[in-house]
Amino acid sequence: MSSPATAPSQKPRWERRKEARPAELLAAALQLFVEKGYAGTRLDDVAHRAGVSKGTLYLYFENKEDLFKAVVRESVVAPIAETAEQIGRYEGPSDALLEHVVRRWWSEYGDTTAGGISKLMMAESSNFPEIARFFLEEVIEPWHGLLATAIRRGIERGEFREVDVEMNVQTLAASLVMLSLWKCSFGPCSARPIDAAAYIGTTLDTFLTSLKSRAPGSPADATERANRGVKRSGQRSPR
Amino acid sequence: MSSPATAPSQKPRWERRKEARPAELLAAALQLFVEKGYAGTRLDDVAHRAGVSKGTLYLYFENKEDLFKAVVRESVVAPIAETAEQIGRYEGPSDALLEHVVRRWWSEYGDTTAGGISKLMMAESSNFPEIARFFLEEVIEPWHGLLATAIRRGIERGEFREVDVEMNVQTLAASLVMLSLWKCSFGPCSARPIDAAAYIGTTLDTFLTSLKSRAPGSPADATERANRGVKRSGQRSPR
């Protein structure tokens, strides 16, 4: 500051680095965090996998927790906004729309390395409540909102029957997210790997069939009708 | 309560403790493993929560990994066998049967502390492949088999349409397991807690409606039929 030596244009170059080199570090960290969990990941390994020394990590991240937060934040893909636009412009039938939203989520996020973030957050949410909340608000809720918009559109246009939108979104999303989780948890252990395309196809089939089901009183019998309202929480066993 | 002796009248016969005591340790370990993950759990805390000293742990378990394995193994409830019997004896409609199986799973396992095991295994499966495989074979597959039996029964009896049983089981189970996971991950972070009964109700409604849907060519259009599960994996976007 007082010396003429300190170039005034240094800062930008620093910042630039913080986005260039760190990318490799974040990628390495993502992989390891997903694979080993937060506590099980050694910074030594992260650095090694990124091809740098342990100390270099600390040039870009204050500490392990900071790195973890950065990994979560940086891995949050933003195709949600893009998909949201598509919904607004779309004019075809709602079932195709919902299918599109689901398939796009899978290809853009669920089937990606970033998809492992879901598993990571699931496992570490109680250790990092703040980040969990961040993930909930910035990732999960927007994505649920997308599904909700598509379903609600179908109901409003008379294409879908009237269901509890919120709950349908929850359960549909659950099915899909589980596929992501499975891929990076039991996937490698299982003898025959899961067929993702078939899984998604079946999920769509199930939910769309249910949503488009018209029969006022036929397929849905008493049991089903009772639960359809969702406001009920009674329980019955066939015994 | 008063002296360092753990219990007033327990002292006399120690022999039985060898098998009785670990229950408290396993319970404590389960809670902590689920909450903090394997690496994040300190044996100190486990012992403390179980009300014993750290050294006592080593009287019953060789080491941390041994404790972990024991937790997983011991927490595996065996009501599955019992439920399997019920299915064999049952004679009513298949939708009620499926509902029963699902609700029983939730009350006996998913809604239990042991339900956290799912989250735990999900997070640690890559660190403990053998245990993951054990869990897959001893817990997941039998439980999937149960659902498969119920669905197949419905199809055979003409109550359900013909679907890809395997995949329907996968997605149905996914939805349900996700409820377990949510409860001990994002649950505590979320503003309004999830309504488990409604969630299960909606899941049953969706799957049963889909399974009982008859209309050969009406709601399910070409797209759906293609994905219905007949081993196809075609993909289409509304674009």
Next chain:
Amino acid sequence: MSSPATAPSQKPRWERRKEARPAELLAAALQLFVEKGYAGTRLDDVAHRAGVSKGTLYLYFENKEDLFKAVVRESVVAPIAETAEQIGRYEGPSDALLEHVVRRWWSEYGDTTAGGISKLMMAESSNFPEIARFFLEEVIEPWHGLLATAIRRGIERGEFREVDVEMNVQTLAASLVMLSLWKCSFGPCSARPIDAAAYIGTTLDTFLTSLKSRAPGSPADATERANRGVKRSGQRSPR
């Protein structure tokens, strides 16, 4: 908390330990902190000198800073209170009283290992402001108060001339403390060690001679008189 096993009376026993074994650790730490400074002291060395392993340190002190604080606090000798009593009961001449207070401080504190604390605090006060303030209030000020009481007594009884008590205490204490500092700083470097007894004798001689000096206008010339009031801060050079 939930378990009946945790005896409520364990705490005291822990606390007891915290004063038994830690004594050796505190002694070792004191020596090293005084010798090497805070940053220059390795916990490994402290433990080694105390004959225990590194980890044992952490059974008794949370971290390095905690150990440091404990060292300072524990080394604060309490002979000040005792000396204070003696002053109240004393009935002889004030010069002998002052001499006693000074000599006692030296034998009980300045000449002790704890005397090194002065050097330590001097060096680290800017790194640990809170501890510096603690030392200032709990050690330095009481000790200054003792000297002030003795001097004020002499003035009130007409044995000493009227001087700025506060400043006389400061400068007298400075001279003495410096002896402590010297002992554990330049002392070992100097060819011929300082003669502590002679040093203290001379200090007493100087201050007592000055205090008992009666000459209204003789020895103290203009220069001196000007400074005696202390309220002046003028400066003059003999040039």
Next chain:
Amino acid sequence: MSSPATAPSQKPRWERRKEARPAELLAAALQLFVEKGYAGTRLDDVAHRAGVSKGTLYLYFENKEDLFKAVVRESVVAPIAETAEQIGRYEGPSDALLEHVVRRWWSEYGDTTAGGISKLMMAESSNFPEIARFFLEEVIEPWHGLLATAIRRGIERGEFREVDVEMNVQTLAASLVMLSLWKCSFGPCSARPIDAAAYIGTTLDTFLTSLKSRAPGSPADATERANRGVKRSGQRSPR
């Protein structure tokens, strides 16, 4: 720069820089060493405060220890030689001379940033014995010699009583140095800052009053005479 051969002819041109630039570095280093101590000072901070990069430090100093030594050596002001001359030429009364020497020391050294060197050396003398010895011989002893000369002159001219010159110098210097130490140690912690002018005034008053005290047998009683400095080291307590 180009070949592995370390060209010895590259250096010549930069010789001057080698002596010019370090001034800023030495100033920065001095401040930090005084404030944080040797081990507690990071070269990063030194460079930053001097407005250069960390690597630049190594163009001028081999390593941290080298920098430290340079700081001590370069900070040793040479006004002592100058003051020594003044003493030789001086012809007035000895009390004024001593006062001059004392005040000059304060304004030229004690009140300077370099005054912090005393604190620094005190703290690090056991870590750097060679430098401590250097400081002792090159700084402390000459300065003590100055005071000794002034006092001895007073005794020889009959202005001062016969005292142990050596010890009087020690204790006088101690009082003064302590003021320097206080300023950069407890000074910032203390509620009301010390009044340096008053402190020096009182010190001069005390020592000059003592030195000029004539009364052979009146104020100074047996006790005092015994300790007066005549190489005796007897000790007595009023008990």
Next chain:
DNA sequence: GATGAATGAGGTTTCATTCAT
């Protein structure tokens, strides 16, 4: 059987030092 003090390997973090530019 039970304890908890003690250990030390291993992880995180810091920072003096180097080197390509």
Next chain:
DNA sequence: AATGAATGAAACCTCATTCAT
């Protein structure tokens, strides 16, 4: 001459594991 990214040795600290009581 100057930079600042990169390094790795060494410090702090944690915690699974052992063992005398």
